[in-house]
Amino acid sequence: MAVYVYSIVGDKHPLHLDGVTGIGESPSELRMITEGPLRAVVSDAPDDLRPKRRDLTAHQGVQNRLMADGTILPLRFGLTAEDDEAVRAALEAHATEYVDKLQALEGCAEYHLKASEDEEALLRQILEDSSEARELNDDIRNGAAGPDAPLVLGELVAKEAQARQNALATGVVEALSAFAREQEISQLTGGDFLSASFLVSEDQDELFLTTELSLANQMGDEFQFRLHGPLPPYSFV
Structure with missing residues (x-):
């Protein structure tokens, strides 16, 4: 199933997401995909993904909650992947780049x-x-x-x-x-x-x-x- 990707964080990020909902008319639960030192925050992608105010607000809400607790690589609205394995493969392929960028953005x-x-x-x-x-x-x-x-x-x-x-x-x-x-x-x-x-x-x-x-x-x-x-x-x- 297609997944919607919100953000990438390091494996030490506390990920306090209780009460935070993702995009979609009936948002699916936010979950983590872990690969090495990185985690991607994702949810199931809705079939009718469009930049509605409701979903733009939900996307930003996830970023704000994550940012309050640590460094993040926030992704623009609308990024999806074919499935969890595709996300995991991207984390593995770009691990050095993502880790370096997280370090560069720390505290910013x-x-x-x-x-x-x-x-x-x-x-x-x-x-x-x-x-x-x-x-x-x-x-x-x-x-x-x-x-x-x-x-x-x-x-x-x-x-x-x-x-x-x-x-x-x-x-x-x-x-x-x-x-x-x-x-x-x-x-x-x-x-x-x-x-x-x-x-x-x-x-x-x-x-x-x-x-x-x-x-x-x-x-x-x-x-x-x-x-x-x-x-x-x-x-x-």
Whole structure:
């Protein structure tokens, strides 16, 4: 029977999973598959596996419970194997890699930061700082500009906004990376200029959080910082 794989842990992990349920409308019992120094936390895979809110929440709940008691290699939602033997074979084949990664992640959690800037505030700042953009904007408003002026202004503003926000993102990442073991930059969505994950050890956690809060305060109300964590270190597995 197909099995759903939640996470990989070391054989010393206490695995306190009483009361924790897995995915599926009628979740099967969580169980362990052991091979050498590793264990995989699994359950029977439901036939209709899809990323429903219920199952996403259950998947994350298993990770959070495991992470509270020790180091884990959290797997993304949806990973299944043909049967227990296939899981055991994977643990055996990748034992050195998994053990090394568990050691590298020991005592660490992931923090994910997204940041955005108010579009109107950004436009005002560009018009204040760029004489070219300001003059072109004035000409458009006064009716003295050519028919291509709005397009030219839009391209100029977009280029300047991209340069400014790239610089801001680089500065934020550099400041926070001083308190992180690793960082991963994610693809941007919406109006964000930064989407990044940081692997932070327990002894740097307070400094990381204090620095993030200080950066958000320094940058002002025109900026929105959304920090999520501590999370299982998905981005670093």
